[in-house]
Amino acid sequence: MGRSHAGRNCGDYGEVMGMENPSEPPGTALTPDEWRGKEIFFRNFHTKFTYSWDTGVAIGHFLEALKGGKIVGRSCSGCNRVLVPPRMFCELCFRPTDDWIDVLDTGVVNTFSISYVNNDASRREQPLFVAVINIDGASPGMGFLHLLGEVDAGQIHVGMKVRAKWKPAHERTGAITDISYFKPSEGL
Amino acid sequence: MNNKAGIEQYLYASFGPELKFGRWLMVSKAFTDKLVGNIGALLLDDKVAIVGIGYSGFSPATPSQSYKELIFDAASRAYAECSVNPRKDVESFVCCEEDLWEGTSITDEYAPDQLGAAQRNICTVSQDGLNGVATAYMHIKSGVASIAVVESHSKLSNVLSQSQVREFALEPYYERPILSDGIPVAAMQMRRFMHDYKVTEEDIAQVVSKNKKNGLFNQRSSYAADVSVEQAMRSPFVWNPLRRIQMAPPADGCVVAVLASAEKARSMTEQPVWIKGIGWNSASTSAESAISSDALYAKEAAKMAYKIAGVNSPKSYFDFAEVDDTYAFKELQHAEALGIADMDVSKGNMPAVAPVPINMSGGSLSLGDLVEATGLVRLLEAVQRLRNAERKRSKGSKRALVQSWRGIPSSSGAVAVLGVE
Numbered sequence: 001m002g003r004s005h006a007g008r009n010c011g012d013y014g015e016v017m018g019m020e021n022p023s024e025p026p027g028t029a030l031t032p033d034e035w036r037g038k039e040i041f042f043r044n045f046h047t048k049f050t051y052s053w054d055t056g057v058a059i060g061h062f063l064e065a066l067k068g069g070k071i072v073g074r075s076c077s078g079c080n081r082v083l084v085p086p087r088m089f090c091e092l093c094f095r096p097t098d099d100w101i102d103v104l105d106t107g108v109v110n111t112f113s114i115s116y117v118n119n120d121a122s123r124r125e126q127p128l129f130v131a132v133i134n135i136d137g138a139s140p141g142m143g144f145l146h147l148l149g150e151v152d153a154g155q156i157h158v159g160m161k162v163r164a165k166w167k168p169a170h171e172r173t174g175a176i177t178d179i180s181y182f183k184p185s186e187g188l
Numbered sequence: 189m190n191n192k193a194g195i196e197q198y199l200y201a202s203f204g205p206e207l208k209f210g211r212w213l214m215v216s217k218a219f220t221d222k223l224v225g226n227i228g229a230l231l232l233d234d235k236v237a238i239v240g241i242g243y244s245g246f247s248p249a250t251p252s253q254s255y256k257e258l259i260f261d262a263a264s265r266a267y268a269e270c271s272v273n274p275r276k277d278v279e280s281f282v283c284c285e286e287d288l289w290e291g292t293s294i295t296d297e298y299a300p301d302q303l304g305a306a307q308r309n310i311c312t313v314s315q316d317g318l319n320g321v322a323t324a325y326m327h328i329k330s331g332v333a334s335i336a337v338v339e340s341h342s343k344l345s346n347v348l349s350q351s352q353v354r355e356f357a358l359e360p361y362y363e364r365p366i367l368s369d370g371i372p373v374a375a376m377q378m379r380r381f382m383h384d385y386k387v388t389e390e391d392i393a394q395v396v397s398k399n400k401k402n403g404l405f406n407q408r409s410s411y412a413a414d415v416s417v418e419q420a421m422r423s424p425f426v427w428n429p430l431r432r433i434q435m436a437p438p439a440d441g442c443v444v445a446v447l448a449s450a451e452k453a454r455s456m457t458e459q460p461v462w463i464k465g466i467g468w469n470s471a472s473t474s475a476e477s478a479i480s481s482d483a484l485y486a487k488e489a490a491k492m493a494y495k496i497a498g499v500n501s502p503k504s505y506f507d508f509a510e511v512d513d514t515y516a517f518k519e520l521q522h523a524e525a526l527g528i529a530d531m532d533v534s535k536g537n538m539p540a541v542a543p544v545p546i547n548m549s550g551g552s553l554s555l556g557d558l559v560e561a562t563g564l565v566r567l568l569e570a571v572q573r574l575r576n577a578e579r580k581r582s583k584g585s586k587r588a589l590v591q592s593w594r595g596i597p598s599s600s601g602a603v604a605v606l607g608v609e
């Protein structure tokens with residue numbers, strides 16, 4: 001169990017160290033040459049893990065439908081919800097879900113974020129729009145994470161109506177990326 | 189002091205003089221009655237039982253189900269056995285899983301839905317499933333929960349870099365630069381164990397033959413086979429002296445167990461299997477685990493479990509044992525550590541018939557290696573055997589020993605003492 005986010009914001013350095021002048025930590029700073037010249041010992045290790053996860057019944061059908069240009073969900077007669085993405089069991093009722101339901105490829109932006117940097121912190125030329133889309137036909141609050149496109153940063157808003165922009169059929173592989181992005185479905 | 193009158197006597201004897209000063213008269217009679225009742229309940233009936241156990245998978249691969257669907261299946265069966273509604277009745281869920289075997293960081297965050305644990309009390313024990321049973325046992329003993337659920341599973345067929353995961357578990361500074369897999373550590377342990385206890389190739393082959401044949405009577409075993417001792421001795425070496433057939437091959441599967449307090453257990457099932465004692469231990473890793481011929485973790489975990497259960501002579505106490513045999517020699521090493529085998533070094537051999545029958549289920553050599561779920565597999569086999577014996581009114585199987593090991597290169601293990609009386 002990892003905690004990759006832990007330890008980043010562990011408070012003000014000076015406060016933690018209990019120093020009067022936090023801008024001057026004690027000791028002698030290491031020079032880049034000392035690091036590069038291996039005067040300090042390191043033990044480097046790289047590895048590569050490969051997994052091939054069974055999609056199972058629910059996600060298997062979901063991906064198959066995406067390849068066909070459709071979004072599907074599962075209904076639960078216990079709580080009368082339509083679950084998107086589909087699952088074979090209802091987590092609220094703890095019972096098997098009942099039927100496959102075709103839902104629409106339109107929806108509403110639940111929330112979004114705009115990024116101007118890449119993973120390596122370099123500046124992006126075009127900002128990246130990430131959003132949670134509540135899918136039409138699914139129960140309230142259900143849907144999935146995706147990208148927004150054909151829209152300007154200033155136009156995006158919570159509650160914006162969107163429609164899937166599908167990849168051409170011959171490019172679809174049975175993946176969530178078979179939808180290129182969601183774009184505004186009506187006049188802003 | 190095992191009844192209410194006795195407790196009242198004890199309280200009077202302890203606090204009687206105080207009463208003279210009138211301080212205690214302030215406490216109402218109803219309150220003291222309730223206090224006495226609660227203490228009485230704790231003293232009289234604080235046992236913990238396994239009331240339901242379900243499983244799914246037990247196959248080299250399970251391509252038709254996602255791990256969530258696999259878990260939902262096992263959980264549904266466990267809950268059905270004891271008519272429990274996880275959304276209402278279960279007060280604590282414990283799941284045992286390891287990020288790298290799953291391929292997801294903080295993988296326990298994906299555990300609740302398929303167990304019926306969404307928006308409920310769940311925690312992860314990043315250990316073998318039997319350690320999870322110990323945690324659930326404590327939750328019940330402490331009164332935090334009266335019904336608790338333990339889950340663990342394996343989807344090893346989805347892990348294409350099993351060797352890299354084992355490598356990643358090796359000590360990073362001075363072991364990983366030398367070794368690129370954990371299996372040689374098992375081979376070296378095996379060599380030292382055979383040397384110190386004068387165990388022969390044939391002794392190890394006997395374990396293989398016994399467990400592979402036992403598995404033929406178990407529907408859950410994917411790797412059972414009619415293997416003779418001679419055939420086992422001809423299996424190719426992986427890392428000398430370790431032969432391929434002496435290693436449990438990977439398997440997928442899930443086990444879910446429902447535990448309950450004595451008060452609840454009796455109304456949930458006609459066949460509660462009591463956890464009479466439980467223990468766990470980690471010795472010390474790396475070099476030590478390769479050099480020591482003794483399974484200290486099993487020895488210490490057993491000491492703890494035996495003390496709680498009041499087991500003085502394990503050889504006569506237990507009717508059978510389910511012991512970790514991820515590598516064939518481990519069964520002998522663990523049996524020795526648990527005090528259920530007559531290891532006579534002077535005889536230069538292991539007994540053909542152990543005082544306590546071991547792994548009648550076929551063990552991991554027949555059922556496969558289910559990584560963190562292995563301890564729960566041993567538990568499942570023991571519970572099923574105890575229940576079957578009770579159903580047939582056979583007197584032979586009333587007390588069982590269950591032991592788990594966390595695998596290479598760990599020196600961690602857990603032990604449970606089970607009984608139907």
Ligand SMILES: [Zn+2]
Pocket residue numbers: 076077078079080081090091092093094
């Ligand atoms: Zn439902």
